[in-house]
Amino acid sequence: MPGVDPKSYVSFDAKVRQAKAAERGKFQFLFLPDGPSQMVDIDNEAPNFNLDVMLTLAAIARETSRIGLIATGSTTFSEPYNLARQFKALDIMSHGRAGWNAVTSSGEDVAANYGQRIPSSADRYGRADEMVRLVQALWGSWGQDAWVHDQATGQFAKGDDVVPINLGGKYVASRGPLYIPPSEQGQPVVVHAGGSPNAHALAGRYASVAIGASFTIEDARAQRAAFRAGAERAGRDPDEIKYFPGLMTTIAKDRRTALDRRIAMTGRTFPQRTAYLQQMLGVRLDPARLDDPISPDQLAAARPSPHDPRSAHAxxxxxxxxxxxxxxxxxxxxxxxxxxxxAVEAADHMQEWFEAEAADGFWISPDIYEDGVDAFVDGVVPILQERGLFHTDYESATLRGHLGAPAQYGPDPRVMD
Amino acid sequence: MPGVDPKSYVSFDAKVRQAKAAERGKFQFLFLPDGPSQMVDIDNEAPNFNLDVMLTLAAIARETSRIGLIATGSTTFSEPYNLARQFKALDIMSHGRAGWNAVTSSGEDVAANYGQRIPSSADRYGRADEMVRLVQALWGSWGQDAWVHDQATGQFAKGDDVVPINLGGKYVASRGPLYIPPSEQGQPVVVHAGGSPNAHALAGRYASVAIGASFTIEDARAQRAAFRAGAERAGRDPDEIKYFPGLMTTIAKDRRTALDRRIAMTGRTFPQRTAYLQQMLGVRLDPARLDDPISPDQLAAARPSPHDPRSAHAxxxxxxxxxxxxxxxxxxxxxxxxxxxxAVEAADHMQEWFEAEAADGFWISPDIYEDGVDAFVDGVVPILQERGLFHTDYESATLRGHLGAPAQYGPDPRVMD
Structure with a gap:
């Protein structure tokens, strides 16, 4: 985009700047999805992912102080011991602000980078369940009060309280222990992103945050209810899981300015996207006539696709x-x-969904071309604060505190096999 | 140790301080071994490893500007795509200062954390060889000149130059590509730590740095020659591989002060260590009589163990x-x-080994209780500089430059199957 550093794709400075802007806006957390192994239309678009989510959050951890730091870590294509160690180290580094988005990988495109095929859904979710339990057991394997570091006696830790876990299941196994003491929040928060019945069950057992993709209030209400029901089935209080549907924003002084900004950012892809839109609306559209409105005849003939929840809005x-x-x-x-x-349109959208019990919060993806986060923070956040819908400062120093999630160290004893 | 922050084990601030001290001393690189999965005598000692080497180096990358950053990444217990991505992201983040110590894991203690057994030596080194080639292929899969980021045309990259690698062997496979453009040094430098014939062969094929453990000049000369011969067999110039034997230092104004510092740091372990020493010397030693010299009768009867290269010096x-x-x-x-x-004793040791062609440099492990690195930098470095044995400033901004290693992007075409 004109006026933007064309090298921002590799700039950790840019990520830290965006994180600081979000922290200025009192966001509870950053959420970094991951999947750079997906094939990308690299001619036309920067890959929509961080070079490496953990290194990005490490930089941000050192240069912010309050905002939570959540990254995706695949349960399908990671070694559980390596993943447990890196997330708990991030939790120490950030003084209790880390969260793990425990997802299954489902694209053959991704599996190919690991020289594998995608396992069946049952095997993916079976492994995910074992992974979360094993990772939480490793997190708790350094006893909560084991670290005495007593300079008078020379004792470093109570060895009897830092113990192997010796867990093994159908998919993953580990002896442990993990030599990392508790962080300020004990251990990282578990997050899940998805929307299938498997996702509701997995998140219901382990997650404090569920990130979703809902295009209507009705769908978001149903998703939120399904995650809460999953928590109840696992013996948890449904309020322990918060549902955050996504929302993408381009905030500008008026609609025209916002549309022009989006055209400048992504207009190059519109000829290809015309083909998608054609399927969604069920009418022929001509990518060579982007400047014309869709004709009354075409609109009259349109049949929104029942397979795409975005069709009616389109x-x-x-x-x-x-x-x-x-x-x-x-x-x-x-x-x-x-x-x-x-900004008021974004605030209205959020208020409407929140008051309809369709969301506990939102995963905001502002367009991040330099000032997209700032535009949200300076425009939308004050409106939400004036309406009493958003806090005016952090009440806590940890992610668990920001979320109101209950204390947990090691596995949740309520969640049994 | 008295006077030391007892929480430094979890302090990233402490790691950054030590790194800055080493950079002040113009060290070519930091070298972080890894193996926190080994069982540790946690009652008496802090684990001798970083919580997570990559997050530690990420913090250091952001807060230093010249020193090289090398971390161990196991070829036995890592997913090659994950490892390739994280090291190349670190290389971008540090502007061309990253190195990968590609080692095989050999302890059953470590394997147990991955729910596995240690493979045979042939399988470990077979996998290591495939891993390095595959990782380097992924590093080179984003064509060196593919990133055009042309704001006028909107082209981000030349898609035809960012291509799958489609590599598969007996142990590991990946499709690629990896969506990370070249760093200032192209891609990370490869390092190997070891001393076996397998190590000489693997390092000879791929490594720019070999880290060793030699207790005598004769052994170090033989090790250095073996690594150089390995490089020649692989079709490389032997000067492309540098041998760095380890050296541990406690620098103080005199021997007595240094010994007292070491006693304060590690004396708690001496009763157990007496048993080791007894085996090395072949005489009975009484851990209850630590303050007595070893008697003339005992010394006369001593038979240094031929199985331990440290025995004669002991x-x-x-x-x-x-x-x-x-x-x-x-x-x-x-x-x-x-x-x-x-300090002069350390300088003399290094000069003697260097001039005997027993070392191209040294992996220094100063005791790191707050001021151990500073003591080396302020004491030993100026002597080496005065003697014309060490540079007075960095000549380069990349690790490859610091080492005088030749340019390389992707696999080395001289090293064939």
Whole structure:
């Protein structure tokens, strides 16, 4: 995009700047998805992932003080001991602000980078369940009060309280212990991203945060209820799991300015995206005529695809008379609902979903071309604060505290096989 | 140790301080071994490893500017794609200062943390060889000139130059590509630590640095020659591989002060170590009589163990009349030769070994209780500089430059199957 450092893809400085902006806005956490092993249209787009999520969060941990730090770590393609060690080290490094998004990898594209095929859904979720339990057992293998570091006697730790876990299941095994004492929040918070019944069950057993993709209030309510039901089935209080649907924002002084910003950022991909939109609306669209509105005849013939939950909204936007280019600039085929416009529209969206019990919070993806996070923090956050919907400062120094998640060290004794 | 922060084991601040001290001393690199999965006598000693080597180096990368950053990454218990990604991301983050110590894991103690047994030596080194080639192929899979980031045309990269590697062998496989462009040094430097014929062959093929453990000049000369011969057999110039034997130092104004410092640090372990020393010298030693010199009768009966290369030196120290406690304080059963005394003794040791072609440099392990690195930098480095044996400033900004290692991107075409 014009005016943006074209090397920001490899800039850890840029990531730290964005994190500081989010912390200025009192965000409870950063959430870094991961999947750079997916094939990317590299001619036209920077890969939409960090070079390495753990190194990015390490840099941010050193240069921020309050914001939580959540990264994705695949349960399918990681060694549990390596993963447990790195997340707990991040938790120490950040003084209790780390979270692990424990997901299964589902793309053959990803599996190929590990010289493997994607296992069946049952095997993926079976392994994920064992992984989380084993990782939490390693986290708790250094007894909570074992670290005495007594200079008078020379005792470093109580060896009897730092003990092997000797866990082995169908998919993963480890002896332990992990030589890392508790952090300020004990151990990292567990997060899950997904929306399937398997996801509801896994998150219900272990997660304090569920990240979702919902395009309607109705779907978000159903997702939130399903995660809460999963927690209840696992013997937990449903309030222990918070549902955060995604929201993408381009905040600007008015709709036109926001659309133009999105066209400048992503307009190069619109000819290809026209083909997607055509399927969603069930009408022929011409990628050579991006500046024309979709004709009344076309709109009358449109049949929103029942297979894509974004279709009805896309048709609603198209019927407002925007050009094909502007319809696409509204983000009608993006990964989450998109607000492109003034700050109050984002605040209204969040308030409506929150009050309808469709969300406990939101995973905000502001467009991050230099000032996208700042635009949200300076525009949307004050409105939410004025409405009494968002805190004006951190009440805690740990991620567990930010979330109101109960204390936990080692596995949750309520969650049994 | 009295006067030391007893929580330094979990302090990333302490690691960064030590790294800055080493950079002030113009050290070419930091070298972080790894193996926290080994069982540790946690009652008496802090684990001698970083909580996580990559997160430690990430913090250091952000807070230093010239020193090289090498970490151990097991070829036995890591996923090659994950390892390749994290080391190349560190290389980007540090602007071309990363190195990968590609070792095989050989302890059953370590394997147990991965729910596995240690493979045979042939399988370990077979996998290591495939791992290095695959990792280097992933590093080179983003074409050297592929990143155009052209703001006028909107092209991000030349897709035809960012390509799958589709490598698969007996042990590991990956499709790729890895979406990380070249760093300032292209890709990380490869390092190997070991001393067996397998190590000489593996390092000879791939490594720019070999880290060794030699207790005599004769052994170090033989090790250095063996690594150089390994490089020649692989079709490389032997000067492309540098041999760095270890050296542990406690620098103080005189021998007595240095010994007392070591006693304060590690004296708690001396009763157990007496049993080791007894085996090395072939005489009975009484751990209850640490303050007595070893008697003339005992010394006359001593038979240095032919199985331990440290035995002859241990006997030499014992014959100087030191108490049993002081003999142990000399570090006669430590992992590397130990200099405990004034700075000039360390400088003399290094000069002697260097001039005898027993070393291209040294892996220095100063005792790191707060000021151990500073004592080396302020005491030993100026002597080496005065003697014309050590540079007075960095000549380069990358690890490859510091080592005089030739440019390489992707696999080395001279090293064939």
């Amino acid at each position: 048709l609603k936007i198209a019927r407002q008379g925007w050009s094909l280019r502007d319809v696409l600039a509204h983000g009608v085929i993006d990964y989450h609902p998109v607000i492109a416009g003034p | 006997l030499k120290i014992a014959r100087q009349g030191w108490s049993l406690r002081d003999v142990l304080a000399h570090g006669v059963i430590d992992y590397h030769p130990v200099i405990a005394g004034p």
